[in-house]
Amino acid sequence: MKEEFIKGCLQNGFSQDKAEEVFGLIEKFADYGFNKSHSVAYSYVAYQLAYLKANYPLYFFASILSNELSSENTKVHCIQECKAYHLKILPPSVNHSHARFMVENGQIRYSLLAIKNVGYAGYKAIIEERQKGMFKDIYDFMMRMEHSHLSKKMLESLVDAGALDEFDMSRQTILKNLDAIRDYGHLKENLGIEEKPVLTIYKDNQEEKLMREKAVLGVYLSMHPLELKKQKINVAYVDVSRLDEYVQKTVNVVIQLQRVKNITDRKGQEMCFIEAMDETGSLDGVVFASRYKNIGMMLKKGNICLVQGKVDMKDKLSLIVDKARVIE
Template identity: 35%
Template sequence: MIASGETTGIFQLESAGMRRLARKLKPNKFSDIAAMVALFRPGPMQWIDEFIAGKNNPRLIHYPHPDLKPILAGTYGIAVYQEQCMQIANVMAKYTMAEADRLRLAIGKKKKAIMTRERNRFIEKAQAAGYKKEIAENVFDLIERFAGYGFNKAHSTCYAMIAYQTAYLKAHWPVEFMAALLTAEAVGSSGPAKEEKIALAVEECRRMGIKVLPPDVSQSKVGFTIEDDANSLNGMAIRFGLSAIKNVGEAAIKVILDSREVGGEFKSLMDFCQRVDQQKVNKRVLESLIKAGAMDKFGKRAPMLSGLDKIRAKGVISQRQQANGQESLFENPTSLGEDSLPDMEEFTRQELLSLEKDLLGFYLTEHPLTPILSVLASQRSHRIYDLRQIEKKGQPVKIGGVVTGLRIVLTRNQAQEMAFAKIEDDSGSIEAVVFPRVFLKTRECWVKDRIILVKGRIELREETQNLVVEDASPLEASEENVSAKDKSAVGWDFEVKIPSQMSPRKLVELNKLLKQNQGKDKVALLFVDNLGRARRMVLPFGIDYNENLRKKIKEIIGE
């Protein structure tokens, strides 16, 4: 598992750089893991390739002197640890270990006068022990290179032990391990880091074949828990924890769990509002639970959100009646218990997924790309997850995904617009950089929630991997790319982009035109402001979309 780089959640080994190192090194013993921990830091990184070459081909291992083989053999001829540098000084120059430790400290300070003195002393003592001056000089150069960066072996070994233990748990108890990891990230992190870590862990669950069930106020607990599910790995799925939903705090969760413990599962939204303390489970918490899908068993989200105020008010009345003992054969709280939800359409599929993304930090139940995956698969060169395997800087790639994060900035020198975007597909996400020339050419693509195709090249910087964008085009708006069936699955048939500078008069004109051409095709209006932020509105009526209407729309919006 470690050798394949599948180390999400493994202590010290889960970064992108560590995964690449694991795949190249293919560790097959504990000492390899300890060496990975020691080498993967600024400084020692320069010797990683030499270390890997020595492991994969013993004939490439070189020892400065045969006497040093017992010291360096375990690390393929590379002095990885501080203790190795001390042992070399002990063997060749007959330093005591205390003297060797002082040598290590002196080299670490990098003071020229001290270094010169120690160098002369080492060479003299090595010559006195029978070694040639040239060899002694070469060996001191080796010590000087490594001692300043070398890692303490005990420290590295302790880290490696924890890494091995967590990897063992993941390999042998995968569902239990991932549930514990998700809970730890939900409780121990905060802000964007929390969302990103949970999203990565859920992504790993999907790769492993573990189902992650959506939150449910009648089933979920504080953290992520395990439930039986024949369609998941080892017959077990993971239920989403309430603590991972935005705006749902510890106090609210405690009230929900205590109410469930006393009265059993909640039967409806009204039942929920009658039984929980609404000061702690306030309107914001309730809205977040509904939007996140934790109350889907009670009804559709749009009607529940629309009717929430009335139901909450009835719940408060019911609680007051119970507190005042106002119960009789003719008047009791249960008479208020029916949900009176408004009769209205549910949100579109895209809107439901956007709500889920806002409250959970990622798409859980389904990805927006699901309806067009067959189209996307034929257009892209890589899934985003597979980009992790790329080790060649500048390699050209073509990916498709949703713009889930966007920051538009001005360059310092010429005040030109450029963008930093997060692009996500069904397998993962990557940070993309869009420089001014490309941004100007592809401006319509850089809108949150837009589905796009991107051509670019991979940039590698130690642990991070970025995509430098060279071209981009919208995928969802392309007639040849999205079939009628695919488009209906996203909640609309056609999309009209409304420029930020469009006047109210033009909007009225557009509205009139669309109403004059009503039909069966659903249309969405995409409003984009000057900062690239977007809001999509699906019209309540259909239109008869044709080439003539398309031309008239373009005349009005000026595109």
């Protein structure tokens, strides 16, 4: 279009230099700009989504989560948003979950297909069997699913996700006795043997349980590890989601470090920027050199820390870190 544009400019009385200058601006803008019809379409969709989120948040979030089954970042963000709207996400369940996240009694039920290692064939087998009647207990489930040949990996993922929690047996008890329970299902289905195996009972280690849950769901659903850590401290703290109420005030927060970026300031001293989160939201922070030399060794990715700092608001909310200690 350049030749045609410049020709039109000249015909309308503009100079060659001015025509080329203006076209240069248009060409540069084309790297990131888009036309009015595109803008209108985007804003129309944004308006519709905002309306649905404001008026039908349950169905809005259930739909967003269903459309992003494999995106861990989107699930984490949406579940944090759900908490801000006081909406509860129910755990996955072999008796109640579906392929999509579904609204159930004013809450959102987690999808079975959003569990790692649960494929469509396995999901369909569970749904078809469930239509004949709810699964009564872990033995009933294993017996009735015997013919479907669900893999051990899929069964372990269902356990770790909490999809069998309703059977009132700890996850570790099911995992440690999984072979015995599967053998019983096979024998009862094929030979009619009624005598259930004697199981060794195990207690769940809460931190391990949460880590295994996150591995198959992509999120901490039943509880965030930070909540366990918070039970071990006797200092008043503020949730990250409420920091906007404390601008220019000094607060304590309990956070898990997601990223630590070390840099050298103008004086040649080391400082760092941090990205962190708790179970309510995310936070950016800065540790200036005067403080970094005392607490820098504690600021490692993955560490859960009790941090004291001043809440700052310029372009966005941030924390100017003053003190920090790792919560063991």
